[in-house]
Amino acid sequence: MASPKVSQALKEIASSTDKQQGYEALLKDIRSFSTPTALSKDLIAILDAIFDGSLGIVATRSLGVAYVQTLTSVPSNEVKIEVGEYALEKFQSQASSFEEQNAQIRELMATAYEDDEDFLASAKILSGIPLESSQRKVTNEDKVRFWIRITRNYLEVDDTTLAEQYLNKAKNLIYTVDDRDLNLHFNLCQARIQDARRNFLAAAQGYQEISFMPVIAEEERLHTLSMAIKCAVLAPAGPARSRALGRLYKDERASTLEEYSILEKMFLDRLLTPEEVEKFAKGLAPHQLAKTGDGSTVLQRAVIEHNLRGASRLYNNISFEALGLLLGLDGDKAEDTTAKMIEQGRLVGRIDQIERVIWFEGGEATGEKGSGRAEGVVGRELKKWDANVQGLAEEVERVTSELQLRYPDFVAANLVV
Secondary structure, three states, X not given: OOOHHHHHHHHHHHOOOOHHHHHHHHHHOHHHHOOOOOHHHHHHHHHHHHHHOOOOHHHHHHHHHHHHHHHHOOOOHHXXXXXXXXXXXXXXXXXXXXXXXXXXHHHHHHHHHHHOOOHHHHHHHHOOOOOOOOOOOOOHHHHHHHHHHHHHHHHHOOOHHHHHHHHHHHHXXXXXXXXXXXXXXXXXXXXXXXXXXXXXXXXXXXXXHHHOOOOOOHHHHHHHHHHHHHHHHHOOOOHHHHHHHHHHHOOHHHHHOOOHHHHHHHHOOOOOOHHHHHHHHOOOOHHHHOEOOOOOEHHHHHHHHHHHHHHHHHXXXXXXXXXXXXXXXXXXXXXXXXXXXXXXXXXXXXXXXXXXXXXEOOOOOOOOOOXXXXXXXXXXXXXXXXXXXXXXXXXXXXXXXXXXXXXXXXXXXXOOO
C-alpha cells in the first residue's frame, strides 16, 4: 500500500491529460513525496500505475528508463533489491521491449548484493542478463566484463565450477579486449581457479606474471608474488616444479618475502624441518590445507616428495625404514611414495623389494612417465666398465698416433702389429 501523498499524486496523474509528464515529475521528486520506510511500497505502486495506465509501449519504455534512474539514486540497498525484484517481474511480461531496463536493474541489484557481501546472489542475478539479442547491442568488451564479474563473485563463495564456466566464455573473447584492468582481472581469476583446483604449477606461473604488471600497486604485486611462491611449494616435486622454483628464486623481490626461506631450501633441494613447514602452513588458504585422498594435506604431500628428492641427492641407496624415518612415514609408505615418483618420471631410481633398498641414480628426471626407472646395478656397472675400457683404448690410439707423427722411425722399428 502506497503512502497517502503518493496515492494522491497517482490519482491526480490518472485524471490528467499528460500522464507521462506526471509520472516523470513524480519519479524525479519522489523523495519529497515518500519517506525512507515507505519508499519501497511507493516505488512499486508507481510501477504498477505505469504498466496499468495503457500509455503505449513508447511512453512506457521511456518511463521505464526514468524509473531505473530513480532507483539508481536510492541510497538503500534493501530498497534497491526489493523494488528491483518486483520490477524484473513486471518487465518480464514484455521482455523484448524492456531488455535494456532489465539489464540495468540486474546490474543495480548485483551491486547492492555485492555491497552486502551476498556474492552468490549477485552472480545469479547477473547471469540472467541477456548478452545475445537483436534488441540491444553488447560489445565484446562488455560481455567479457559481465562474465569476469560473475566469475569473481563465484570465486568469493569458492564455487570454482561455475566460476570456470563463465571464465571459459570470457576466454574466447579476451584476445579482442585492450582494457588493461579487464585483462588483469581475467588473469587473476584464471590463476585463482587453477589454485583452487590444485593446478599449482599453472597457478604459480599465472601469479608471477601478474606480479610484473605495472597496472597494480607495488604492495599487490608483492602479494601475488607471495601467492606464486606458495603455489610452487605446493606443486608436486619434479622437473617442472624445479623450473618454477628457479624462476621465483631468481626474482630479486622474493628475498623480501616471508616465504623466501622455504623457497630457497626447496630450490636447493635441502631437507625441510617440521618447524619450517608449520610456520609456512600458517600463511596458507583453507583450500591449500585440504586433505587429499590418502588423508594427508596438500602441503604434507609436497614436503614429503621434496624431502624424498633431497634424500636422493644425499644417498646412493637407503633402506625403506631409514627413508621412512627421514620422511616421517613407515617403511612401506616410503616405498610406495618413491615408486609413484619413479613411475611418473619425477625421480630417477630403482627399488630392490627383496633387500628392501632404494637405489638413487644421479641426474634429473625428465618428467615423462616411466623415465625415472633406473637400470639394475649389474647392468649399470657393466656399462661403466665398457665405457672405461673404450676410453682407455681411445687414449692408447691417440698416443700411438702422436708417436707416429713425432718419431716415425722409432714406431716403424718397434710397433708390433
